[in-house]
Amino acid sequence: MFLEVKNITKKFGETNVLKGIDFGLEKGQVLSIIGSSGSGKTTLLRCLNFLETPDTGTIFVDGDCIFNAADTGKKSSAEARENRLSFGLVFQSFNLFPQYSVMENLMLAPKLRAKEEAKKKRLKKATLNKMYAEIEKKAVSLLASVGLSEKHNFYPCELSGGQQQRVSIARALMLDPDILFFDEPTSALDPEITGEVLKVIKGLAAHNMTMIIVTHEMNFAREVSDKIIFMDEGVVAAEGTPEEIFASENERLHHFLAAFNGDAE
Amino acid sequence: MSFWDITLELLSGFGFTLALFILTLIFAIPLGLAISFARMSTIKPVQSVTKVFIWVIRGIPLMLLIFMIYYLPGLLGSQMFNVFDHLDRYFTGVSGSLELLRYGSFLAVLIAFVINYSCYFAEIFRGGIESIPQGQYEAGQVLGLTKSQIFTKVVLKQVIKRILPPMTNEIITLVKDTALANAIAVPEIILCAKDLASIKAIVWPLFYTAVFYLIFVGLLTIILGKAEKKLSYFKA
Numbered sequence: 001m002f003l004e005v006k007n008i009t010k011k012f013g014e015t016n017v018l019k020g021i022d023f024g025l026e027k028g029q030v031l032s033i034i035g036s037s038g039s040g041k042t043t044l045l046r047c048l049n050f051l052e053t054p055d056t057g058t059i060f061v062d063g064d065c066i067f068n069a070a071d072t073g074k075k076s077s078a079e080a081r082e083n084r085l086s087f088g089l090v091f092q093s094f095n096l097f098p099q100y101s102v103m104e105n106l107m108l109a110p111k112l113r114a115k116e117e118a119k120k121k122r123l124k125k126a127t128l129n130k131m132y133a134e135i136e137k138k139a140v141s142l143l144a145s146v147g148l149s150e151k152h153n154f155y156p157c158e159l160s161g162g163q164q165q166r167v168s169i170a171r172a173l174m175l176d177p178d179i180l181f182f183d184e185p186t187s188a189l190d191p192e193i194t195g196e197v198l199k200v201i202k203g204l205a206a207h208n209m210t211m212i213i214v215t216h217e218m219n220f221a222r223e224v225s226d227k228i229i230f231m232d233e234g235v236v237a238a239e240g241t242p243e244e245i246f247a248s249e250n251e252r253l254h255h256f257l258a259a260f261n262g263d264a265e
Numbered sequence: 266m267s268f269w270d271i272t273l274e275l276l277s278g279f280g281f282t283l284a285l286f287i288l289t290l291i292f293a294i295p296l297g298l299a300i301s302f303a304r305m306s307t308i309k310p311v312q313s314v315t316k317v318f319i320w321v322i323r324g325i326p327l328m329l330l331i332f333m334i335y336y337l338p339g340l341l342g343s344q345m346f347n348v349f350d351h352l353d354r355y356f357t358g359v360s361g362s363l364e365l366l367r368y369g370s371f372l373a374v375l376i377a378f379v380i381n382y383s384c385y386f387a388e389i390f391r392g393g394i395e396s397i398p399q400g401q402y403e404a405g406q407v408l409g410l411t412k413s414q415i416f417t418k419v420v421l422k423q424v425i426k427r428i429l430p431p432m433t434n435e436i437i438t439l440v441k442d443t444a445l446a447n448a449i450a451v452p453e454i455i456l457c458a459k460d461l462a463s464i465k466a467i468v469w470p471l472f473y474t475a476v477f478y479l480i481f482v483g484l485l486t487i488i489l490g491k492a493e494k495k496l497s498y499f500k501a
Contacts, residue, residue, distance in 0.1 A: 049407055050406075051403055051406065051407070077411075081409050081411070082409075084406070084407065084409055085409045087407070088407065089407040091400060091403070091404065093400055095398075095400035095401060095403065095404035096404075097401065097404070097419055098423065098499045098500055098501040099422045099423060099426075099499045099501065108408070108418060108419075109408035109409060109410060112410065112414055112418065113409065155498065155499050156499070156500075157499055157500035171408070172407075172408075175408065175409065
């Protein structure tokens with residue numbers, strides 16, 4: 001397995017939000033996580049991205065342990081930062097940096113990293129400038145791939161929600177994450193513009209980007225996923241291919257999906 | 266005394282006013298930032314001590330704080346020594362001036378102003394920093410930025426944009442508070458005017474001082490307004 005998550009638990013005060021999550025994912029696959037509000041989906045995603053520290057559990061990527069609850073504290077913060085970059089995260093509320101233009105949003109983190117590297121390796125100024133040029137080239141091509149070539153110098157406040165979310169996807173891709181996570185990427189958008197964001201995600205899936213998507217868009221999950229996890233009260237209540245999930249006899253899952261179909265009608 | 270002579274006389278007092286204003290800003294802004302960090306510290310004792318300190322300083326009239334700083338060292342010393350008074354005499358001696366130079370007293374006022382204003386600034390800074398959405402920090406974190414990079418590259422400019430209007434208010438108040446320096450005889454502009462009234466029996470310069478304040482506050486309003494406008498290109 002490319003990604004192996006084992007026994008992730010998380011408690012907030014007395015509430016057990018995650019009660020031992022296990023799953024795996026192959027490279028190039030797309031996993032969707034569905035479930036009602038409060039089922040722990042978002043907490044799981046935040047744990048996987050180290051925005052919350054799991055109480056127990058391990059995370060392996062490509063055979064390397066990038067998190068082990070049993071030996072945290074031993075790792076240096078630099079190492080923790082390195083590990084974090086195996087994953088990219090696209091937020092529900094975009095979280096673009098408002099004071100930077102679209103291009104600057106994309107280039108900020110990679111440029112800071114390049115600068116640090118140049119300092120550490122005592123690289124010449126010219127080499128650093130070459131690295132910056134590479135970063136700029138990459139940002140231009142990523143913006144083109146999300147259909148925002150004319151928006152380089154726009155500020156986030158001048159963009160629609162859908163455009164902002166596409167910028168934030170491009171920003172997450174700038175650091176070449178092994179796995180890209182999405183936290184309800186269309187929940188903050190008007191229904192008529194969710195399509196443009198979903199199209200970008202589908203495009204990434206077609207290019208075999210490994211992705212984990214927390215979503216309420218059932219049709220989208222069915223179309224794009226290789227695998228779906230249904231979470232309920234902090235556990236993985238059902239797991240399988242889209243066909244298996246949508247045909248499942250699991251009562252809770254059945255109930256959950258029925259509620260969605262009810263909504264649609 | 267001609268109008269020109271009186272203008273020059275008042276300008277010399279305004280020098281003290283300006284010096285107090287600028288030096289207070291230079292020292293109170295960094296100190297205020299440090300106090301705001303202490304106030305937001307996750308270490309409970311640090312947080313509580315800072316909270317009490319801010320409460321005390323903001324609760325004491327600035328004039329009283331000036332008296333405390335000026336007189337307390339003398340009262341605590343065995344010979345009723347006042348270090349600030351000593352400094353006044355020392356500077357006067359060095360310069361050979363016939364009048365007593367109030368540089369020591371000025372220092373006492375400056376210390377009081379820096380302590381007082383850093384506490385007000387700290388609370389403004391805290392309000393600004395805490396108003397930045399958590400998502401901005403998290404976005405920086407998942408992009409692998411360090412804590413200090415997140416503060417300087419992501420959060421700081423947004424904080425400056427948010428605190429500029431309350432800071433403008435506080436800075437204008439500071440200009441006028443400098444008049445309190447005359448409580449311990451630092452010859453700032455209003456004390457100069459008062460001296461003219463009592464020694465030379467010319468009263469109108471006292472009202473003329475308002476022009477100096479108005480011009481200076483007008484300039485500050487324009488400059489800070491420009492800064493605000495410069496940051497209006499983004500929404501945060």
